[in-house]
Amino acid sequence: MNNFIYHIPTKVYFGENQITNISTEITNYGKRVLLTYGGGSIKKTGLYDKIIAQLKKANVEIFELANIAPNPRIDSVREGVKICKEHNVDVVLAVGGGSTIDASKFIAAGALVDHDPWDFFNSKQEPITKALPLLTVLTIAATGSEMDAGGVISNFETNEKLCRIEKPLLPKVSFLDPTITYSVSPYQTACGSADILSHIMEVYFNMSKGMYMLDSFMEILMKTIIKYTPIALKDPTNYEARANIMWASSWAINGFIDGGRAQEWSCHPIEHELSAFYDITHGHGLAIITPRFLEYCLDESTLPKYVDFAKNVFMVDNLTDPKEIANEGIKRLSDFFFKTCALKSQLSDLNIDDSKIAIMAKKACQNNVIHGFKPLNATAIERILTMCL
């Protein structure tokens, strides 16, 4: 177990109707609130009205930024920053999934600096030492942005989708009500679960030793997603399923499972290129890439981890040959994504051909090497993407 710092001061209200605490919490942070949200589904479900009622009860002034898109654009961030600066906003309240929350993080940071917020992401890498306080109401279990300090923003002018992680971006308070996710479609539920699984697997598949407690916890998180996703798909208002998935999603990426591992992630940077070039749903891209990535990385040195995965997550117990056990684990993961979750299994199903594979591979590793579970250069990534076609 490597050395690490664990520090997640986010306060989480978990459970049905916990959003009734917004009125009390928001006043701890200010009187002028920027409310951010996505395409308007929160208006259809009635959540918007409930949020507005809470803010009126708190007697705060409300400004709004709507239409934050999936794979959120830097343009939305710029627009939010402008509102914050013009109206001296004190606090940002993000109501949505990872896209709305991620954009809101950089709105909160951008509001306190003079430069363009894309300078947080481009080669300038402007420092993020402070941000407006951010509160979140989660509407889909997927990215874990409600309890972590990172976010990903897309720039379609430059075909870039870039990530930044800085402590001041961590939400102060997050409201997690599983019933809010009852209205999430089967497709988005499946993509969310793929994203959650990927967050865990990016950490789980590594060569560190002596991590029994954390490795075992990761297996539990994966089993939680695998157990409850089919239930949520069949019975979208099953509280137990939605609650377990929602809480697992936060713990998949809030830093606890890392335990000091500094290994880079592999599948996420590759998928970010797909989303940057083709604007596909992030979780779907990960579902397609991950089994091929695992096939690519399987060799004598990495084999033991695959055996643990197959035995402890998918309970493979009818085989004896380690290589066969490993392959059975990959097969069951593929079956989970492409049969249980009914996600399309090939990039060609998403109208993606091989024309940009070379450029995406180079950008994913920044013309260098991803130092993940196995080192991946552009040639390796090209090979993995080709396996996905």
Added chain:
Amino acid sequence: MNNFIYHIPTKVYFGENQITNISTEITNYGKRVLLTYGGGSIKKTGLYDKIIAQLKKANVEIFELANIAPNPRIDSVREGVKICKEHNVDVVLAVGGGSTIDASKFIAAGALVDHDPWDFFNSKQEPITKALPLLTVLTIAATGSEMDAGGVISNFETNEKLCRIEKPLLPKVSFLDPTITYSVSPYQTACGSADILSHIMEVYFNMSKGMYMLDSFMEILMKTIIKYTPIALKDPTNYEARANIMWASSWAINGFIDGGRAQEWSCHPIEHELSAFYDITHGHGLAIITPRFLEYCLDESTLPKYVDFAKNVFMVDNLTDPKEIANEGIKRLSDFFFKTCALKSQLSDLNIDDSKIAIMAKKACQNNVIHGFKPLNATAIERILTMCL
């Protein structure tokens, strides 16, 4: 899964030599430091000198309270409060196990009020709305006090050992270096592990439903303790064992596993009476009580939880009758405590007879009922304690 609030802002530095960050962290909280510790083992191991070096490097003024005893006394708290008030102490640095940290929590709170600190515990139940910032350096994995907001203080004038949990008592920063626990004796290591297991079992054995993720995490925590305690007993400087036990101890009681369950604890209040009357080691008392408590509570309604416990924690897989499986789980737990950990199994081994069982039973439930896994009145507790004789 019930509604809950999750909020643990404690910053944890985990790993070897992390105490080298004390000098930086302490200056975030003040210039006048009360250093608290126990019987002086930290002087023998050299830890004391390292701490002093850190404080000198930070250029802070140091005041000291030594000799905080196991089952810490209200007298130590009073003494610490006096030093804080006389010298306008800004911050408390506790170096020790649960006893030193618990006492330090109420020193930190008592320093900011005018009344006697025992009034936090007696029928006055004075409010705890603020406390001096508390930093901790953990020297034994056991109570979890380094990452929770509670503490237990004894008053041998009144034969009382009472608990109080309040948010302002939560440590600001805790330093967890597994190598510091290399010098913990086999007996104290065993008692620490019994305490950790009990913290988990007080939550795990309950009648709530739909807690798959958290129940599974509790099983992992228990398995972590059961796997690594024998290793730490045989090989006290095994980093992997000490590290996994140490991190599990914090997560056993920091609130994460509760997930909104409001059930009262059963074994701890019973053990607190034993320690209050006989000053025995807390973890040893818990090891003796817990298997008998489980025997007492086993019936048709509680049976499924015992089956989960036996199968998922002790991997009992050779039996089919649920009652037999349940009993095998209890037997393996007893074997862990009394064979693997070599703890004495009977109260009589600790020179405790039946003379005070009736009064202890009444005090444990405050002449009422403990609403835990099963409701326990004084008669029930008397029966459990008699099974321990």
